[in-house]
Amino acid sequence: MTDFFAGIEPVRFDPEAPADALAYRHYDPDEMVGGKRLEDQLRFAVAWWHSFAWPGGDPFGGQTFERPWFEDTIEAAKLKADVAFEMFGILGQPFYCFHDADIRPEGANFSESQRNFEEIVDYLGEKMQSAKTKLLWGTANLFSHRRFMAGAATNPDPDVFAYSAATVKSCIDATHKLGGQNYVLWGGREGYETLLNTDLARERQQAGRFLQMVVDYKHKIGFDGTILIEPKPQEPTKHQYDYDVGTVYSFLKDFGLEGEVKMNIEQGHAILAGHSFEHELALASALGILGSIDMNRNDYQSGWDTDQFPNNVPEVALAYYEILKMGGFTTGGTNFDAKLRRQSLDPMDLVAAHVGAMDICARGIKAAAAMLEDGGLETARAERYSGWDGAAAQEMLKSGTLDSIAERVVSQDINPRPQSGRQEILENYVSRFV
Structure with missing residues (x-):
């Protein structure tokens, strides 16, 4: 044994330890x-x-x-x-x-x-x-x-x-x-x-x-x-x-x-x-x-x-x-x-x-x-990309060409409106846990 850490005892998990005590208050190895x-x-x-x-x-x-x-x-x-x-x-x-x-x-x-x-x-x-x-x-x-x-x-x-x-x-x-x-x-x-x-x-x-x-x-x-x-x-x-x-x-x-x-x-x-x-x-x-x-x-x-x-x-x-x-x-x-x-x-x-x-x-x-x-973050993420789960979107990604995609945009009068990314809502969600 050396004397470098003399007087310092092994640290234990004790969430009720006094403020000046050396203890784990959140790290319980067996939790x-x-x-x-x-x-x-x-x-x-x-x-x-x-x-x-x-x-x-x-x-x-x-x-x-x-x-x-x-x-x-x-x-x-x-x-x-x-x-x-x-x-x-x-x-x-x-x-x-x-x-x-x-x-x-x-x-x-x-x-x-x-x-x-x-x-x-x-x-x-x-x-x-x-x-x-x-x-x-x-x-x-x-x-x-x-x-x-x-x-x-x-x-x-x-x-x-x-x-x-x-x-x-x-x-x-x-x-x-x-x-x-x-x-x-x-x-x-x-x-x-x-x-x-x-x-x-x-x-x-x-x-x-x-x-x-x-x-x-x-x-x-x-x-x-x-x-x-x-x-x-x-x-x-x-x-x-x-x-x-x-x-x-x-x-x-x-x-x-x-x-x-x-x-x-x-x-x-x-x-x-x-x-x-x-x-x-x-x-x-x-x-x-x-x-x-x-x-x-x-x-x-x-x-x-x-x-x-x-x-x-x-x-x-x-x-x-x-x-x-x-x-x-x-x-x-x-x-x-x-x-x-x-x-x-x-x-x-x-x-x-x-x-x-x-x-x-x-x-x-x-x-x-x-x-x-x-599951809140994963649910929000899945909802944001849910449009890609449809058959038309999957087909476009798999075998579409610029010609075929442009023809569909014109024939179906595709005119997308931006959707909220809900960043602040998700940041508030994270804050509830931390």
Whole structure:
């Protein structure tokens, strides 16, 4: 045991807890929601990078956190793991997620970094044997080190491509070894800063071939988890090749991977792309590629990815509505890709942030389940498109031509009048549940 969380007891469900008590007031893991235990519907995960590796910096200032494991050594990495699993025990969430660089010290070369990684992966495996918390997904950090300043798979240097491929192989191996249920790829720097030195066609082909290699390797080693791509728009580069759901789906179709790869969608990235979270989830669901989510929020007055913990119940409810409508998560879950504010220095802040976020998500998914059961939104949607259910409309869509349709418009004197979309009524409907 460490003393980092000294005095903080495991958090329990207690809706009557005093206002200043650390308790779940809405998240009861055993409550049945939508036909499943709430824990099994939400499938919460803690992000290792923000919770234990992030030093509290931002684009305008450096480290504010002082943690006893902030050294690049094996001993510090093991201490970090000890503290992480202590927090997992306090929160009681079922999963966690990591990048390779989050859990191991950087070596002088790939081989040394790999030895460090394997040692810590074995250490995590030992800790998981006596813990409830399992691995939701693993991923590779192919963006922080200066070698990745021009991208990883899309890098103009083939040696960086090779280094990245070797890194991803090791991370898939580690995820498989630890029983991870997914493997995520997100291209933090897969984009460009200027077209003056960029060959778009070449870089896109490199990215496609890289992903094909990942899928091939998954099948080779018998990893039965889901491969996920996480869209990321234009931060920090001017343009990213995995901008949003629509862009990634086109990419998957182009390289014949739409049946192999699904998506991990982050609320903050959806906002940066100019979309809502529920838009990205609804589109991914419609395309059959929704796999998992990163739950957080952005500051709507800032133009960058602030990765704050969620606190907006209506926004969260609409997101879970799309997830429940497709039948809920399978291998995916709710990963808190969220970090404390730079002034939130204490261990209690870290626990309280997750507790509050888990309660917000519980409120949101219960509202979403109630809306689905009530059926008001789906009834309104069906009514709006009901004209397409008629035989004439179906025939027009199936075998009509511009000539035949124009002839029918003239012969039947078709002169449609606009119908109300009832947006405000539907917004008021949602408000009744949240």
